[in-house]
Amino acid sequence: MDWSGFLWAAADSSELATPIGPACACVAGRLLVAVALAALGLWCLLALDSKWTRRGGVGLAAGGVLLMASQLQLVQPWGDWLGFWLLAALAVLPAAAMIVSHRPVYSAIWFAVSLLGVASLLLWQGAQFLGLATMVVYAGAIVVTFLFVLMLALPAGYGRYDRISWGKLPVGVACLVASGLVGLCVWGLSPAPGAAGESPWQLAKPASTGMLSEDLLHPAHVAHLGSHLFTEYLLAIELAGVLLLMALVGAVSWMAQAQRYWQVPGDGVERTDHV
């Protein structure tokens, strides 16, 4: 075997990369515009502070997202399509609002609303237990804990630092990067016009939608979930339980310790220089 060949094998990968053809240039072009719009919108919302910029930002962001969405395959029956997009909007818009709002309390609440949207999407997909669990556990318990701590730590409701995010440039970069990521995913998902429904990420074909899916979509979904949960994943469940216990004990011990440490301000214990 030719020794020198061996040396160069690794680097010689030309036959693997698919040529990115001009066909899907227009799709990429449109996506780029969408990404730019979304980024600009978010940037206006976050970096600029006047009322008008906020309204403009919302408009731009919405336009960008919709433009991106138009790339995707449309869910055929119109009823479903409309339903889906409503729920999607219910998930996405509060999330955007959460980021943008200046009051941490409002963000928490917007987050809860967004959870509602996500849970409904999960239900829409047939994951009944998860949908409800998200609503009950996540929105109910976790977000409420957030609010408690928020109340404890921020009696005034909001701090100056809530109004100021970082300088205009870092915000711009963050928005651009994030929306760029989304654009990339969409470009990956959207079928290249020429190829036969084939997207660059050759999606693995779904397993036989026979036995498994009907088991998954079976009305007694939760029963099936339970059976799987306590057979295949028994160990994981036990571990999760232990994890929760540890978290509990941890949180309590910390708070107790902190309490003692912070007995009364000004009793000779000066704050560390925290800047």
Next chain:
Amino acid sequence: MSDTAILQNHLFVGAVLFALGLIGFLVRRNVIVMFLCVELMLQGVALSLVSWSRYHGDWGGQMLVIFIITVAACEAALGLALVWIMAQRGGSLDIAIWQTLRERDQAPYTDREVPEEDRSVEDWPQLTPAGVEPVHPREEDMYRSHV
């Protein structure tokens, strides 16, 4: 409705949620809001996991989401305890305070311009007084010029 269409749409929504969470985390300065954004990113991931599990007809995705929720709960508990301690010690929830891990000879990251407090715009929520009057932090904490 073709499965791939459903998958694609859900993945798109998951991606958007993830991106928003990411932006929130990078941009916001309030520790709790950053924490919330992380939770949001988790939700984006959970959504795409479920859609893939549905697409592949495999329980794994959903199982993982369950565990994500568990972990998120633990994390929230511990995280918030820490945040609280930070707030007590640092005096405020601003992430910019905590820059002591930097190299000795490096300057901390400070905001260039601090926009003046535009009091006229805000309409304060009038919360009904509850229990003991909390200790009002000293004035200067609120409008401190440096970080």
Next chain:
Amino acid sequence: MFEAISLRTLLILIPALPLSGAILTAIFGPAILRRQSHWPTVLGLAASCICSLMLAVKWQGQLPQDGKAGQGVEEVVTLWEWVGIPQAYAPSPATGLAAIAATENHAPLDFRIDVSLRIDTLTATMLVMVTLISTLVAVYSVGYMHGDEGYWRFFSYLSLFVFSMTMLVTVSNFVMLYVFWEGVGVCSYLLIGFWYRNPAAAAAGKKAFLVNRVGDFGFALALFLMWMTYGSLSFHDTDTVAGVLGARRFAGELSFVGGGVGTAICLLLMAGACGKSAQFPLHVWLPDAMEGPTPVSALIHAATMVTAGVYMIARCMPLFVAAPQAAWVVAWIGAGTALMAGLIALTQFDLKRVLAYSTVSQLGYMFLALGMATLGGVTAGMFHLFTHAFFKALLFLGAGSVMHAMGNVIDMRRFGGLRHRLPITHATFAIGCLALAGIFPLSGFWSKDAILAAVHDQAHATGASSYRVLYGMAMGTAFLTAFYTFRAFFMTFYGPQRIPEEAGHHAHESPKVMWIPLVVLALFAALVGPMLEWTHAFAHWLQYTPSLAMMAQAAGATGAPAAFHWDVAVTSTAVAVAGVALAAFLYLGHRREVAALQYVFRFGWMNPSEAPSDWESASPHAAAVANVTRPGGHPTVTGHCPSDHPSGSHGHEHGPGLLALPARLLKAVGCGLWSLLTLPLWLGQFVSPYQMSHSKFFVDEIYDVLIVGPLRGLAHISYVLDRVLVDGLVNGVGGLPVRLGGWLRKSQRGFVSLYGLLTVVGMVLVVVVSFWWGV
């Protein structure tokens, strides 16, 4: 008993005895022998001398008695194999195969060097001379070195030297010759630097060794070239391969390599000889070597070591015959050195330096003789070497006893008129000077005459004008030799008696143990020449050396190689007598005439301000002047000329000189004549002929400026280069990661959002790359 000892044991005994003497002195000297540590050396050398005489006599018996020329007789004794590498060198057809043993299938040659000794007439002669003179010098130095705290060390070095010299002369291999060539160099280094506490002696020792090493550089190159062309490095034929000077080559089976390579070999050999025998380019070390004790100068720098170069060229004469240009160069180097050394010796004030330069000059004579590359030339050269050893050793030992008496003062200006105080030294020194000058009955006349005859024959044979020029230069040198020899003789022993303070109480004749060798040497100096010349014994004896036998064949079986030329003899005697007369005229009686001529020679009349002070009474001034031009020191080139000669103007209480009237007349004529002749030199305001001669033609300074200085500068530059460039490069590469780390460190700002951003950027990179790479 005489026949019982075989040649082989004699040959081994001769070097073995001095070596054992050296070892015994070295071991027992410091502790046990201390005052008596000269006995092992003296006995060893005496025994070795007797052995070499017996060897010579026995060898005489072995020579073919039919007197036919051209038979080389030799005997080789191999002791042990020094280095042997089989099939070391396969000569490609390009190398002159004629010179290498024409083995059938060009089988590769073995590189074989073994320690082997040889006997032939040339070696026997050299052995007799070396051992005889070293015995006499050893006896002499018992008295001379008396009371020196390094007494045992001197004698152990002396016998070590004689061991190396005897081995050098008997060894039969070029590599072994090189080995003992450097061995002798080391012994001269140790002996010159014997009084190591004197920095000048240490520097002189180092200088001698280094200049010899430069000469050996040439000799080594010749050695390697010889290995490439002749395929062997031994003189004699070994069973497998023909020696360089082996019988098979003389028998015509193989030829000597001529042409470019042959000349190169001979020239490089000559370079080695020049280094050792202090010829022109490399002669600077011999005058400085006078720092060593006088017996050392007598033995090493007059009689034995310096003749090693002449011996080597005589041994390799067939090579020079094959490369005539090289022989021509040897002749010219010889003549040039002789003339130059003669000129320098004219103005030296240190008695030993005068003798040192006369040695360089006489060696130039021998080189001139050898340069003729004829049998007559070689025999004359060797004959002169033989006789010169005796009378030069005599002169040096005489100078030694003068120094001994004068409390180690050797500057002639500080003493004079010693003929009454040191009668024996005076007499023997006179004989030595006569011999050196080449006056009729003594040996110097015969050997120098033989050389002049050889040059004369060669001039007639070839008709080339260059040989006539050489003959003229030789005659000029003869005149100069006679002049400076007797100048020194008169300045030391004649004129008003003056004893320097250092002499203290013992300014008297040296003890018996010192003047007996003087007398013996004087006898030899007087008788050796005529004895050997009349009976042509020397010529016959040398013919049987293998190297010279071949030339004897070529010169035809005439037997008497160099007939006695009456015309040459007369001219040389006339010239010698003229030299003596001039010296007498100038240096006998009052010095006024001398001052006048000095005044003229140094263009005194051109800078009137500088009135020449009285040399006689200016002893303090002389001392001041001494350190300006101290012997061996470097006179300041631009300094003013030492005006240390009494001027004629203010009278001198000693009354009119012997020849007052003609002196004044001569002065007027001299000034006029001289100013015409030296018009071109008139421009050289500050460098007068006297200055040039006195400061040895500035050869030392030139070498310092051209060679020593630049090399030292280069050394410093390369050291700085090493520290800055090479080390800098290495440390630079070493420091690269440190700098890189420092730059990366800045990114750790301890700030959560920044870490978040960095993570995101990383994620983006991964996504883009995976997209692009399409994995």
Next chain:
Amino acid sequence: MARLLLQTLALPFLAALLMPIVARLGDRAVRAWTLLVTLVTLTLTVSLCRGYLQESPGTDGFAVSDVAWLSSHATEMPLVADGATGPGTAIWDIRFHVGLDGLGLWLFALAPVLMLTSILVSWEAIQDRPAWFYGMLLLLQGGCLGVFAARDLILFYVFFEFTLLPLFFLIGIWGSEQREYAATKFFLYTLAGSLFTFLGLLAIVLWHYQQVGVLTFSIPALTAGLTEHPIAPFGLQLAIFLALFAGFAIKVPLFPLHTWLPLAHVQAPTAGSIFLAGVLLKIGTYGFLRFSVPMLPDATAACAPALLWLSVIGILYGALVALAQTDIKRLIAYSSVSHLGFCMLGLFALNRIGSSGSVLQMVNHGISTGALFALVGMLYERYHTREISAWGGLARRLPVLSCFMFLFTFSSIGLPLLNGFAGELLVLVGMFQRAWQGQLAEPFTQLKWIAVLSVVGVVLGAWYMLWLVQRVFFGPLREPHGIHGVPVRDLNWREIAALVPLAVLAFWIGIYPQLFLRPIQPAVDALTHEAQGRWEAVDRPPLADRQAFLLRRSR
């Protein structure tokens, strides 16, 4: 005989291991114990050498012992190319394969001799933690013995790296002012080089495995294998040669890579620098002769002129810089750069005289420079300074020391009747033969310039050594100001005993070198035969088309 060799190798390591126990008995016991162990090792080595000389086994090994060390008989799992499955079941077979041959014999014997000198020299000099000091010294000696006796690639490399560690500690702990810097620089510099060497060695093993199908690490087998199947692609062979060159050239301080040597020598303790100069520098040239020349003949033939230029520059450069030194130890360090330039010159002249001369010169350099460093150590012990200008006329005060100094100075500048001359003569004759091999009247090619310049090196060598001796030992007596009243005494019996063996060896090699050349010559000839064939067969066209020719000729 094989058992004897194993004992000699094991002894130093055992002694070092037992050192903590002996340390408890006090400092004197430690020194006595080390001296005893060294004397025993010396006697074993002497009997080994005598055995070798009597048997004179020529090219095949002597006292060979071959024990499986790190070899596994795993299932059939091809290492490199899946096609070529090796016949043997063993996948990697690293054996403890030791033995002596002509090349390694004298260097093997040199280590205990220098060890004896180092111990006796540092008898009183080392006061703090002598147990550790002598332990490190024993490990160093064990490492050196191992390197020259190893006949397995990995074993060689293990010992090659192992010698670095003890010396690092020796210089680092017991050195003088800048000891840490010197130790680190020495260690890192040599280590960096030896990593490339390891790459090169592995490439050789893999090529052999691919061509011959047998994965073996034993050096003789590899050499034989590579003579039948030389590394065809010249580019690869050159790359491997350069990799090996990097490691070995740093160890032999070849010209541009020598800056670690003066620093390490100046800062090392006396024993350390004796060993560093005496034995460690030879590992580089030994490596060239054992690996580069026999296994990569084409590359050696192609690179030989360049290496010759480097060694000549090394000779002249070392001599010149030594001339400008004010520190006596640094001067001797640069002189060893110059002397090892001679070894490399002889080695890459690629003919019989040159290579045997080069090996002999390695031994000579070990003896003369080892002794010189011992003497400098004794001077430092008395005057605690290394500045040449501080001394003057010491011959008056220390006659015996100056006598030994003269002896070893003359031996180091290559004076006949002493050991330096035989080596230098053979090296120069070898180089001349290589330069004048073609037509004699050929235009003055570069090789002839190299030959002539190397002889100039001999003259320069004499200059700086004699100048050193003159400044320090001759002239009026002048001692460093530090000495307050206490008269410095001359060498005591211990110090003389340290120098006498080296002096005897110096005279012995000077007077009868054939005894030492007889074992060297056949072994070295077998190693350089192939490369010599390549060079002469090509009859030396200019370098460029020689490479083209070699390429065309690749089998």
